[in-house]
Amino acid sequence: MPYTKAHKSKTREIILENSFRLFSVKGFKGVTINDLMNNCGLTRGGFYAHFSSKAELYREALKFRASRTKLAGLKPEGTSNEEWLALLLNKYLSLEHVKGERSLSCPLAFLTTDINMQNKEIKAAYADTYHGMNTAIMEYASSYTDCDEQDILSVTAMMIGAVAIARTLQDQDSIERLLSACRREVGLKLGGI
Template sequence: MVRYAKDHKQATKQRIIETAGRRFKRDGIDGSGISTLMADAGLTNGAFYAHFASKDDLVATTIADQLRTQHKNICEQAAPGRAGLEQIVREYLSPWHRDAPDDGCPSAALLDEIGRTTGTTKQAYTDGILLLADEIATRLAPRDPPSARAKALGIIAQLAGTLQLSRALADRQLSDQLLEQGIQDALTLIGTERNG
């Protein structure tokens, strides 16, 4: 019997989580069975239960990981303050993000399914989305972030809804126009709108 170091087990678990994140966003939570997820990760089905108690456990863990990663990327890549918010909006509502759901936002890809999940997954999503909302609120109202939390959640909702609709449209030109309108609408909410 081969024994692996603790860091090997954690690395394997992280590989499953990252693979599940891409698959969930591409095929949905319900459309992603354990066999497919484990094959994607290059592992056997039996290895799944060494890391997760159930698929619900994997879903909650994956959603939390996806949102933590999204928050980390925003904090590391976006400029501070409102200028950073404009950068976030433009990147979020870009044709690249629309066309790459596997690598994109879990909210835009999975929100409807998350609403039908267990309490554990909903809590993981709530915790993760509040982390993002609080980052946005801090940029909106640096002196009183809690006062801007609801507005930040509204901005997140507007961005995710715009991205979802842009992905659903068959007409690429119309989809591009929607993304541009979404940018302008979000910048108006943020208070950094451009004239002209």
């Protein structure tokens, strides 16, 4: 008896979530389809019911994770754009994010060093996610400050870079100082939030 669409969709989500986690730790080349499917408790054959290649899975995992970040979520009712953006930036530039808390893990920061070795489709998905981040921040920030595209580009570069660098540091005090300095600079750039 064939699986239902709901079962297939749920299985696909499990594969995407687990693959993002593995790719962010081991990189594209460090993860095999067997590793991935074993991690999900599934067989290798089941992989091909969802994806045609590991490269397709990598691209889809990047988009899946990006769609589930707080920045992609809706602003709570009764929260100003400035309050929401301040909350998002503080969460992004946090120790929990650096450590890979599931609800925060941004593919831009977690895959930044691995993405350059990928094919054009994967690089395009990464670029789309990056542009989406810039657009979302600009929408919130433009409602209360006169920041421009250059401000937003420098803010997102600082945020992504800070998290990527912090993930390589071993000393928690150094990580916290880096994140604190970037929160301050990003806040100043976005109207003192």
